[in-house]
Amino acid sequence: MTYPKPAVAVDLALITVFEGKLHCLLMRRHDAETVGGDWAIPGGYVHIEEAIEATARRVLRDKVGMSDVYLEQLFTYGAPARDPRERVISVTHFALVAADQLDQVTAENEDLVLAEIRTDWDGETGGIASAIHPDAGTLTLAFDHAFILGDVVKRLRGKLDYTNVALELLPALFTLRQVQEVYEAILGKQLTKPAFRRKLLDRKSIKPTGKHETGSAFRPAELYTRI
Amino acid sequence: MTYPKPAVAVDLALITVFEGKLHCLLMRRHDAETVGGDWAIPGGYVHIEEAIEATARRVLRDKVGMSDVYLEQLFTYGAPARDPRERVISVTHFALVAADQLDQVTAENEDLVLAEIRTDWDGETGGIASAIHPDAGTLTLAFDHAFILGDVVKRLRGKLDYTNVALELLPALFTLRQVQEVYEAILGKQLTKPAFRRKLLDRKSIKPTGKHETGSAFRPAELYTRI
DNA sequence: AGAATAGTGTCTCTCAGACAGTATCTT
DNA sequence: AAGATACTGTCTGAGAGACACTATTCT
Numbered sequence: 001m002t003y004p005k006p007a008v009a010v011d012l013a014l015i016t017v018f019e020g021k022l023h024c025l026l027m028r029r030h031d032a033e034t035v036g037g038d039w040a041i042p043g044g045y046v047h048i049e050e051a052i053e054a055t056a057r058r059v060l061r062d063k064v065g066m067s068d069v070y071l072e073q074l075f076t077y078g079a080p081a082r083d084p085r086e087r088v089i090s091v092t093h094f095a096l097v098a099a100d101q102l103d104q105v106t107a108e109n110e111d112l113v114l115a116e117i118r119t120d121w122d123g124e125t126g127g128i129a130s131a132i133h134p135d136a137g138t139l140t141l142a143f144d145h146a147f148i149l150g151d152v153v154k155r156l157r158g159k160l161d162y163t164n165v166a167l168e169l170l171p172a173l174f175t176l177r178q179v180q181e182v183y184e185a186i187l188g189k190q191l192t193k194p195a196f197r198r199k200l201l202d203r204k205s206i207k208p209t210g211k212h213e214t215g216s217a218f219r220p221a222e223l224y225t226r227i
Numbered sequence: 228m229t230y231p232k233p234a235v236a237v238d239l240a241l242i243t244v245f246e247g248k249l250h251c252l253l254m255r256r257h258d259a260e261t262v263g264g265d266w267a268i269p270g271g272y273v274h275i276e277e278a279i280e281a282t283a284r285r286v287l288r289d290k291v292g293m294s295d296v297y298l299e300q301l302f303t304y305g306a307p308a309r310d311p312r313e314r315v316i317s318v319t320h321f322a323l324v325a326a327d328q329l330d331q332v333t334a335e336n337e338d339l340v341l342a343e344i345r346t347d348w349d350g351e352t353g354g355i356a357s358a359i360h361p362d363a364g365t366l367t368l369a370f371d372h373a374f375i376l377g378d379v380v381k382r383l384r385g386k387l388d389y390t391n392v393a394l395e396l397l398p399a400l401f402t403l404r405q406v407q408e409v410y411e412a413i414l415g416k417q418l419t420k421p422a423f424r425r426k427l428l429d430r431k432s433i434k435p436t437g438k439h440e441t442g443s444a445f446r447p448a449e450l451y452t453r454i
Numbered sequence: 455a456g457a458a459t460a461g462t463g464t465c466t467c468t469c470a471g472a473c474a475g476t477a478t479c480t481t
Numbered sequence: 482a483a484g485a486t487a488c489t490g491t492c493t494g495a496g497a498g499a500c501a502c503t504a505t506t507c508t
Contacts, residue, residue: 004275005232008305008316048231048314052305076303076318078235078279087275089235091303091316162385177487194489195470202469212479218485219479404460421462422497429496439506445458446506461504468497477488 006078006087010055011043011145013074013092013152014064017169017185018099021116024149025064025102026131028111029142034085037142039115039131041149043090056093064112065105070096070168075151082144090143094152096168115139119153119188126154156186164205167226175213175221176200233305233314237282238270238372240301240321240379241291243329244396244412248343251376252291252329253358255338256369261312264369266342266358268376270317283320291339292332297323297395302378309371317370321379323395342366346380346415353381383413391432394453402440402448403427 014025026039044059046052053071060066071093078089106112115131129149131139141149159165166182167174180196200206207227212220241252253266271286273279280298287293298320305316333339342358356376358366368376386392393409407423427433434454439447 003272006235006273006275008233008235045230046233046305046316048233049307051307052303052316073302075300076279078273078318080276080278089273089279089318091305158389175487192471192473193487194472197488199470216486217480219477219487221487402460419498419500420460421499424461426497443459444507446460446504448460455508457506457508459505459507461502463500463502465500466498468495470493470495472493473491475488475490477486479484479486481482481484 006089008046009043009088009090010046010052010059011041011090011092011148012056012059012064013041013094013149014060014066014069014097014102015094015117015152015156015169016097016099016102016114017182018102018114018116020181020185022153022185023099023102023114024117024131024152025106026113026115026139026141027063028113032140032142035142036084037140037145039113039139040142040145046091052091053093055091056095060095065108066097066101069101070165072165074148074155077144077148079144090148092148092151094155096165098169098171100171113139117149117153119150122188124154124157126150129153153186160186164203164226167205173209173211173223173225175223177221179206179224233316235273236270236315236317237273237279237286238268238317238319238375239283239286239291240268240319240376241287241293241296241324241329242321242344242379242383242396243324243326243341244409245326245329245341245343247408247412249380249412250326250329250341251344251358251379252333253340253342253366253368254290255340259367259369262369263311264367264372266340266366267369267372273318279318280320282318283322287322292335293324293328296328297392299392301375301382304371304375306371317375319375319378321382323392325396325398327398340366344376344380346377349415351381351384353377356380380413387413391430391453394432400436400438400450400452402450404448406433406451 016023027042029040032038042059042063046055074092074094076091102114106114115133117129119129121127127150128146133139169182176197205227206224209223209225211223243250254269256267259265269286269290273282283298301319301321303318329341333341342360344356346356348354354377355373360366396409403424432454433451436450436452438450
């Protein structure tokens, strides 16, 4: 006996830190009334012979125009009514990207915007997130995507202290101050500089390059790179 | 346009600590030659109007005969050839149960056994696990289930120090020594008693009952319970 | 009484936070 | 030279591991 099958999709939260704030790439939907919102994270159906991560990378390439990013499976969302049109199970991933890369794709594609992610809960409590655009204000998110973005923030907060995922949000060369800004954006709180430096350097996951930043108003900081 | 859809299943790793060792419930397959092994963790297809966790609880009830257990989504496995018969995407969960409960179901059902899970890697490195039965020796696992069990161990090791999941593996009343045994079984290494007691009690997630264990050869330990 | 385990007190070492100080670059 | 930020040294308190000690129960 064969059962009717749910559809399987991959949704992709593209995360970056821009001007000291967590941001996410959103895609305009032209069917807002049927899916419950004007904006959504990019996604696509899993093809019958395609690995799940391959779907994620295809969505990244075809819908966003990027490749070679840090990608991680987050959670699989499958509430029967999460998509009002048909049963869709979403194997959701998140990607971590440096801000300059996302700037480029939003400039080239009218339907892609970068929105700030805000949460009104502390630590790893959990809950929904809201997306705020500098011009348009708070964006209405389709499906369960406000909930998904909340889960992304929660996961990132949890992984910060025992992994190096934060470095994926920075360009190839970066200052220690920039790393601290990424941590502060994700955790939503201030950190103390000396303790942060020590912890980061003790981890042996970055190394100094001897080069320094240019164009700074005052003393330029040394540039570091991933090991 | 409609694409051919993959099937979606939920697989369920039922975990317990028995005689100081991590164990897992396995189900005998009668189609070993087509699925690559004699033993598998229980699973079932997601029905078209059924939430994913509801599938997990249905599998738990219908195939194992249990209810009211700690359940958590682990990962979604979707390699195209993981099931040689058809494309099946598995939203895998794990359940944590006290050993006495699993003892009961294996006694009642011939096709269910409790096998020890062993890993040959340290900490949270990751890798496959093997399943060892007291009489039958090493069991051959179907599909990617050796890999999945490895991921379960990895996840449990990671969650031990910042959650109370370990308490789900114990009966309603337990001694501090039993809690330490659970931690040691999961981590695969010895811990020191005074430090362990302090950390556990400082967490305020268990409380003493005033009762003591009976039938012990020597001084009986106090019984604690979850708060 | 002796054996075995339950449970506790203390020392030390490591590590994170806080603060204050020094170094270096631009205007 | 002044100002701003990069970077560092030191103090302190919290917490984990190691060890030794006391307490309690059964044979």
